[in-house]
Amino acid sequence: MNYTKTLAVLATASILAVTVTGCSKDTTATQETASNWTGKITIWDGPRWEENANKYAWIESQKKAFETSHPGVTVEIVQVPWAELNDKLGVSIAGKAWPDLAPVDISGNGVNPTFVKQKVLEPVDEFITADEKKDFLPNAISAWTQDGKLYGLPLGMTVHGMLLNLDLFKERNVEPPKDGQWTWDEFVADMKKLTYDKDGDGKTDVYGLSTYVKNGYYESWPFLYMDGGRPLSDDMSKFTFDSKEATGAMKKLADLKTLPVAPKEMGSGDVGGTWKAFSAQKNVAVEPWATWAISAAQKAKMSNFMVAAYPTGSGKPVTIGGVGGWMMFHQEDAGKKKVLADLMKQLTSKDQQVVTAKNYGTFPTRQSAVDANPFGENLQMQQAQKLTQNAVMVPKHQQWKKIDEAIQSQLQLVLNGEKSPEDAMKEAKKTADELLSK
Template identity: 85%
Template sequence: MIYKKYTKVFAVLATAAMLSVTLAGCSKDSASSSKQETANWTGKITIWDGPRWEENGNKYAWIESQKKAFESSHPGVTVEIVQVPWADMNDKLGVSIAGKAWPDVAPVDISGNGVNAAFLKQKVLEPLDDYVTADDKKDFLPNALDAYSQDGKLYGLPGGMTVHGMLLNLDLFQERNVEPPKDGKWTWNEFVDDMKKLTYDKDGDGKIDVYGLSTYIKNGYYESWPFLYMDGGRPLSDDLTKFTFDSKEAEGAMKKLADLKNIPVAPKEMGSGDVGGTWKAFSAQKNVAVEPWATWAIQAAQKANMKNFMVAAYPSGSGKPVTIGGVGGWMMFHQDDAGKKKVVADLMKQLTSTEQQVVTAKNYSVFPSRKSAVDQNPFADNPQMQQAQKLTETAVMIPKQVNWKKIDEAIQSQLQLVLNGEKSPEDAMGEAKKTVDDLLTK
């Protein structure tokens, strides 16, 4: 009986083992077949892009070269480029989503704040975690990668960064015997002391001709905002559900900035929406020593023949050093075919590779979001861009809130009143809160 019992058990185990081997073989063959099917996908990928730097009169030359290279490395795959002006990009994408005719890949402008919150809410973007290795993720600057992440998933790949920094007219610093901030860093008190020295009557007529600082307030522009962040204030809570620009840290920073006009180390025009006039005062009239600007202004100053200027960080307060940046990159829209999804991801990785980030940095005057590209020192012959590139590590992005455009308008209109001396920060942010709280519930 015992012999029969063990014989029966052995037979059952043997049968189970054979079945396990058979199933494992089928599973392996199935996985191999699936990988092969994915690897062998052929067809058309549609990519949208905006104009970039010009080559032989063509501002789409770079994306066309990428198309050619990708088609060469992926036989049977064709890449269709749709040229879209940057100003029209988000609206056209919105229309395409409404009509369920979205592209496979679309870009985020370099001044953007990462993955589009509205597209995430509409669930039309593909997560990319399965196609990006852990080592690859480590190569991206954390704040750049964070701009394309939501709820622990990666919904895009960053290609380049912009940053806001302080431009200093060193001719005026030398004229007033003021030492520029060491390593481009200064505290708020050091900054104010320098602005006082840089504000003076140049022609001796009893009136101030040169001011230390000027900036402006305008919807969608954030040159003044790092001042408001310096003590730890932020417009919204981390989970984007609460208005927080009415905190003592934020309102205190607003008062510090507004008070610069009363000292006075800033002209009465500071805080208006006059972008052109503010830039002209710095670059052409040269009657303002320091102004905060986004990355584009570095190249503009160089073209304006301002040879003696430098880039510095915003003054630091009680919070960590901070500035505001933008992160351009690429998003993948919903795909039904797993094979195509992998190939589209391959294209996105090519566009954001170390090699292409170096090319983009040198030609498009944006900063790499990959550490390996930064290590190649693409701005070796451009000290101002080198100085600004250091600021990318402290850059934070504008909140990825679906209604941010309207929230921004509500805040900026009140900030103008603060800098014009028409409202206290407390009253202004109290008014902004009413509008923003309503928008946060929608």
């Protein structure tokens, strides 16, 4: 019967499991064998760009190169869909079955404070010389640093910028901002001109601006930063999004809907719908996006668009960035750690950063790669690269994801016109204060 077979499998499997775990304990005892460590490395990666119809071609070529330069080391690639990467990682960490290296995706905000707190990440400081470190951009390094230690190496940056549909600008006779810079008042004046009734049925059908609000996404946030408002104080001890600078900016953004130069759905959590409105239906002239959208727009045959900065208020020009890269999980063997660091360095080398920038629409995090000018012909990426200088990261507080959720859910209500910015941030402050005092 079926179950006897099942039982047999179960029994043999459990015996096997015991012997296997027994063995592995013996091998981990052989430490101190420094850099001539040999064995198997497990690395996870998600689909990147396509080469010969293969979205894992880049990591596969990296594997080959590394195995050649490190005889006796085999690299095993695990293909993980990006959307489920975090779930798989969570379960694997809890089961102490983590990979040796895993990627942080490009929309990531650098190192994950929860992983650091759980001590499952290895700092890599000892493997990076001061000279090597100097080549990395300071804001990328700081995104990957927690409590003075560097957890992993950055590969590429993203930044949020405004995408402008120049066809609509032309149609409405609006001059696009010079060098991509505009003040809030200039911006609002342009938005008014770009909002109109295209098909002449008496109803507005093209709007100046739209965006969305969702946990973990920051397209709308640089607006809130424009007058100098920030979510937390610099030492991350206080919630400061209830300041006049922040709530004033929230009100300005929300008022765009009553002017109206923004559609009713601005501020909902519909990422796909917002993108379609800009790229397919073309009934929104300007939308802020993370820079992955540039290559997406280029692929969607939107030839006539440009990238501009967020409008500036009374504060410094600012945008929000994210830094993707590689992290190393907890290791017992010092020799293996060294080999893993070698692989990380290979994956984030100048050449690989240039290749990734060209194909994947991210910005290099090494000065040498920036100098290699990877976006030679790509006007929009060049425009966006300028914005990276002003990029700041969201706070790296351990409880940030919960604080973020408290803010974003209130922000939705503000943009919906259901709550005043002051009341909303008072509510968010309650949650945040509790989390900050932990």
